[in-house]
Amino acid sequence: MEQLSISEVARQTGLRASAIRYYEQMRILAPARRVSGQRRYDFAAVHQLAVLRRAQQAGFTLDEIRQLFFGFDKSTPVSARWRKIAERKLLELDARMEEIQSMKDLIHGLQRCCRCETVDQCGAGILRGGLPQARSPKPAIQRHRGRAR
Amino acid sequence: MEQLSISEVARQTGLRASAIRYYEQMRILAPARRVSGQRRYDFAAVHQLAVLRRAQQAGFTLDEIRQLFFGFDKSTPVSARWRKIAERKLLELDARMEEIQSMKDLIHGLQRCCRCETVDQCGAGILRGGLPQARSPKPAIQRHRGRAR
DNA sequence: GTAGAACTTCAAGCCGACTTGAACGCAAGC
């Protein structure tokens, strides 16, 4: 059973050693065995990190990936875990798509309709009905949940 | 010429007073006149903030909005300013759309093809060719520019 | 034995768009 150092794992996964340490700290990777203080990994860790990267590419957060790894009954196969968390994520991605689409609509509307000379005119126009209005009546850009009122 | 207090402007724009102070600090709003230390606004400020909000809804950053307000020759009408910065933004939004689309493709691929029991299996599969692979050969999720190597 | 590469931990920094808190100022009404 081969033992890899952290930089060897980093090389094989394309990650930085600091990222791997960070994942351990965030409890996404189980603490590695130590040999006089230094981390030693086997190939399972490389595989786990490959899954992590793929999950990130698919838009999952580290919290969600921790869920994927540790948030299920041990008997639940990974394929079922994926399907479970993928459902929520697809809804979220659709929401993000629509958000972006409504931004695009807004910009196209501006490009088509704005004839304003000054910012003042433009603002007055927006207050007087918003004109193009796009499709979504919602605030659209709010990731900082302290925002609404 | 009416003089509005900061909380009055906040009420009319739906923003928080702290946000309005922040915009001034970030030099997106010109410093307001002071009456014994307190800010006083006229309606132009309300209009300007309406434009700011609309621009945010359309996905512009505060940096870009500062550009919109102050980054052009004074003779350039606002409609032309919009069109100029909108061009770049549309490209960016298209890129974000594709990014999200490739995430969705990745997740659909997982849902269709993953039969793995364990994370280890799954990771080994990913390393052995990545399977669905989606469309984009690019890293996909990288906003932290320190990331690549 | 010793240089230097690789490893460790811990704390702090980065990005963007704010909010929150502390400590204070100023005006009006009682």
Added chain:
DNA sequence: GCTTGCGTTCAAGTCGGCTTGAAGTTCTAC
């Protein structure tokens, strides 16, 4: 004169996903 309710400034905190730096330890090669 005192409270209430605005307003002010400045510093620090938030979120996520790391990186960077300092200071110290251990491994490796000569």
